[in-house]
Amino acid sequence: xxxxxxxxxxxxxxxxxxxxxxxxxxxxxxxxxxxxxxxxxxxxxxxxxxxxxxxxxxxxxxxxxxxxxxxxxxxxxxxxxxxxxxxxxxxxxxxxxxxxxxxxxxxxxxxxxxxxxxxxxxxxxxxxxxxxxxxxxxxxxxxxxxxxxxxxxxxxxxxxxxxxxxxxxxx
Amino acid sequence: xxxxxxxxxxxxxxxxxxxxxxxxxxxxxxxxxxxxxxxxxxxxxxxxxxxxxxxxxxxxxxxxxxxxxxxxxxxxxxxxxxxxxxxxxxxxxxxxxxxxxxxxxxxxxxxxxxxxxxxxxxxxxxxxxxxxxxxxxxxxxxxxxxxxxxxxxxxxxxxxxxxxxxxxxxx
DNA sequence: GAAAGGGTTGCAATTGATTTGCGATTCGAT
DNA sequence: ATCGAATCGCAAATCAATTGCAACCCTTTC
Numbered sequence: 001x002x003x004x005x006x007x008x009x010x011x012x013x014x015x016x017x018x019x020x021x022x023x024x025x026x027x028x029x030x031x032x033x034x035x036x037x038x039x040x041x042x043x044x045x046x047x048x049x050x051x052x053x054x055x056x057x058x059x060x061x062x063x064x065x066x067x068x069x070x071x072x073x074x075x076x077x078x079x080x081x082x083x084x085x086x087x088x089x090x091x092x093x094x095x096x097x098x099x100x101x102x103x104x105x106x107x108x109x110x111x112x113x114x115x116x117x118x119x120x121x122x123x124x125x126x127x128x129x130x131x132x133x134x135x136x137x138x139x140x141x142x143x144x145x146x147x148x149x150x151x152x153x154x155x156x157x158x159x160x161x162x163x164x165x166x167x168x169x170x171x
Numbered sequence: 172x173x174x175x176x177x178x179x180x181x182x183x184x185x186x187x188x189x190x191x192x193x194x195x196x197x198x199x200x201x202x203x204x205x206x207x208x209x210x211x212x213x214x215x216x217x218x219x220x221x222x223x224x225x226x227x228x229x230x231x232x233x234x235x236x237x238x239x240x241x242x243x244x245x246x247x248x249x250x251x252x253x254x255x256x257x258x259x260x261x262x263x264x265x266x267x268x269x270x271x272x273x274x275x276x277x278x279x280x281x282x283x284x285x286x287x288x289x290x291x292x293x294x295x296x297x298x299x300x301x302x303x304x305x306x307x308x309x310x311x312x313x314x315x316x317x318x319x320x321x322x323x324x325x326x327x328x329x330x331x332x333x334x335x336x337x338x339x340x341x342x
Numbered sequence: 343g344a345a346a347g348g349g350t351t352g353c354a355a356t357t358g359a360t361t362t363g364c365g366a367t368t369c370g371a372t
Numbered sequence: 373a374t375c376g377a378a379t380c381g382c383a384a385a386t387c388a389a390t391t392g393c394a395a396c397c398c399t400t401t402c
Contacts, residue, residue, distance in 0.1 A: 136291065138321070
């Protein structure tokens with residue numbers, strides 16, 4: 001298995017690249033650059049993990065409190081359309097967004113106890129999927145694989161669960 | 172690849188088994204058998220494929236027009252809780268339900284053109300997932316794999332797409 | 343560098359799926 | 373048949389997400 005590691009610190013080059021990519025997209029589409037969009041994407045690409053709209057909006061509001069849900073939603077749609085961001089749904093009923101192409105395609109393992117989402121990538125898995133599609137006369141554009149279960153390391157798992165619970169009470 | 176085949180005809184034994192399983196569950200939980208629940212599960216297990224709540228309600232209303240959304244939703248939740256039915260979401264924003272354990276666990280290929288959902292199962296894929304989880308110190312309870320793409324058989328694909336479009340106009 | 347045209351924003355209202363409150367009804371153990 | 377609890381049906385509420393619209397702000401043009 002190849003666990004996917006995300007950089008720990010904000011990579012300014014990465015952010016710049018994304019911002020440039022978005023500017024390109026905006027231009028190609030004949031849309032406009034705006035203060036709000038800049039704020040949103042700048043904040044978004046400095047976050048890591050699987051961001052919900054609410055989480056993103058909270059961060060965005062720290063920069064510009066007048067930005068509301070609608071603009072965040074609309075900008076996120078543009079980001080998805082521009083292929084700079086992927087939308088995911090893990091069954092808790094709300095969409096999460098992930099800046100990708102830094103870490104290449106990957107799949108997810110979701111712990112039902114502590115909520116930890118780990119990412120992994122395995123070329124044999126990918127190859128096998130291609131093979132199966134081939135046999136079924138099907139062409140894969142993208143796929144989604146999610147493993148739901150629990151961490152075997154109960155100690156670490158409980159720690160995460162508790163810190164999450166504390167967070168929920170506190171905030 | 173092992174495509175999963177569903178029986179073409181309603182299998183009365185299968186339906187009976189499911190009904191019995193549900194009765195068991197209801198009893199264990201100290202809940203009650205009701206006319207509505209009986210109707211809903213009887214109708215549900217005679218349908219095949221990935222049923223949306225609306226589809227199910229339509230069918231149910233043919234038997235008892237007074238049954239409404241709430242009861243169907245509530246019954247479906249019980250069915251999921253009892254493990255007789257699986258809930259799935261394919262990204263079109265509405266839940267679909269599938270009676271399972273007739274056809275064992277399987278994954279999905281979804282054509283983005285014609286909407287066809289095919290099912291498949293591959294033991295190597297399953298084994299590989301287990302292996303990856305093992306290496307990551309993770310225990311899998313369940314997983315979800317969806318391949319999104321297009322049928323290579325354009326003719327069949329278009330036919331399905333058109334018949335679906337016609338249906339939408341007609342109904 | 344002002345005006346024009348069109349995309350964008352923020353807010354509130356809307357949608358669409360799903361859930362819930364509640365009075366009326368039905369179930370099932372006694 | 374009776375009684376308490378579970379269930380139903382409906383309408384109202386919820387929740388995430390979308391949309392209508394008047395005010396606003398980019399960009400291009402002159």
